[in-house]
Amino acid sequence: MSDPEYSNAVAVPAGWIYESNDDDSARFVLGTVGTNPLICFGVNPSTAIPGVLDQTMRRVRGYAEQNGFDSWMMFNVYPQRSTDPQGIHDVYMPELKTENERHISEFIGGRKLTLLAAWGEPIRTRPYLRDLLSDIVSITAAASCDWVSIGDLTRTHHPRHPSRGSYLPFQSFDMEAYLRRL
Numbered sequence: 001m002s003d004p005e006y007s008n009a010v011a012v013p014a015g016w017i018y019e020s021n022d023d024d025s026a027r028f029v030l031g032t033v034g035t036n037p038l039i040c041f042g043v044n045p046s047t048a049i050p051g052v053l054d055q056t057m058r059r060v061r062g063y064a065e066q067n068g069f070d071s072w073m074m075f076n077v078y079p080q081r082s083t084d085p086q087g088i089h090d091v092y093m094p095e096l097k098t099e100n101e102r103h104i105s106e107f108i109g110g111r112k113l114t115l116l117a118a119w120g121e122p123i124r125t126r127p128y129l130r131d132l133l134s135d136i137v138s139i140t141a142a143a144s145c146d147w148v149s150i151g152d153l154t155r156t157h158h159p160r161h162p163s164r165g166s167y168l169p170f171q172s173f174d175m176e177a178y179l180r181r182l
Contacts, residue, residue, distance in 0.1 A: 016050035017073065019103055026079040026096050028103040030057065034071025038064040039108075039115045039145075040162065041136070042076045043122040043129060044088050059162040063116065063150070066167060075104055077119065077133050078126075085122035092128045097135075104136060110143050117149045117173045120161030123182070130182045137175055149173040157181060 012018045019029040027045040031037065040060045048057040057074060064072035079100045080088045123129050140147075149159035151168030159173060 010049050013050055018050050020081075021079075021096075021099070025081055026099075027076075027081055028079050028100055029073065029075065029107065031073030032061075032071040034069070036069050037071040037073045037113065038067065038069040039073050039075065039113050040118050041115060042074065042161070043085050043119040043125065044076050044078050045074070045081045046083050047081070048074075056161070056163045059167075060116075060118070062167065063162060063170075067170060069114070073107065075107075075136075076100070077123070077129050077136065085125040088126060090126070092126070092132065097132060100132075101135060101139060105139050108140060108143050108145065111145075112143055113145050115140055115145045115147050116162075116170070117147055117159035117175065117178070118162045119159060120164065121154065121156065121158055122161075123158060130179070133182075134179055137179065147173040147175045 010018055010020065010024060015033050017029055017031050017033060020027045030045070030048055030050070038060070042056065046054050046056065048054040053061065060072050060074055078088055078092060079096050082088050123133070148170040150162060151160055151171060154160060
C-alpha cells in the first residue's frame with residue numbers, strides 16, 4: 001500500500017541516482033553520481049527524493065563532502081519508506097528484501113568501498129533487521145568493503161545516526177563484532 005505523502009513518479013535529475021518500487025513505497029537507492037562515493041546504510045528510508053533532501057540526507061551529503069568523497073549513496077537495511085521506523089512492516093516482505101539486496105550487490109559490484117554504518121538505535125525496532133543486516137554484510141564482505149561509523153558508538157553500542165549531533169570524525173567499525181553483540 002502506498003503512503004500518500006510519496007510521489008508515484010519521481011523525476012530524477014542529471015547527476016542523481018534514485019531507484020524505488022513502482023508505487024514508491026520502498027526506496028532502494030538515493031544518491032549522487034561520482035567515482036568515489038560514501039555509501040551510507042540506515043534502517044529504512046523516509047521522504048527524501050533527488051533535490052528534496054531530508055535532514056538525514058543533508059547530513060550524509062555533508063559527511064561525504066567533509067571526508068573527501070565526490071558523491072554519496074544511501075541504502076537501508078529494509079527499504080520500506082516510513083517517517084518513523086516503528087511504521088515499517090512487523091514482518092519483512094521477502095520480495096522487498098530480495099530487491100534491496102539486488103540493488104546493493106549491483107551497486108557495490110565487487111568494488112572496495114567505504115561503508116558508513118549509520119542506523120542508530122532504530123536497528124532494534126524489528127527483530128528481523130539484524131538478520132537482514134547480516135545478509136547485507138555478506139554482500140559487502142565479498143568486496144572487502146571498509147565499514148566506518150560516526151564518532152564513538154552510542155552508549156548502547158550502536159553506530160550513530162548521521163542526523164544527530166555535530167559532525168564527528170569517522171571511526172573504523174568492526175561489523176563482525178557488532179553483529180555478534182546485536
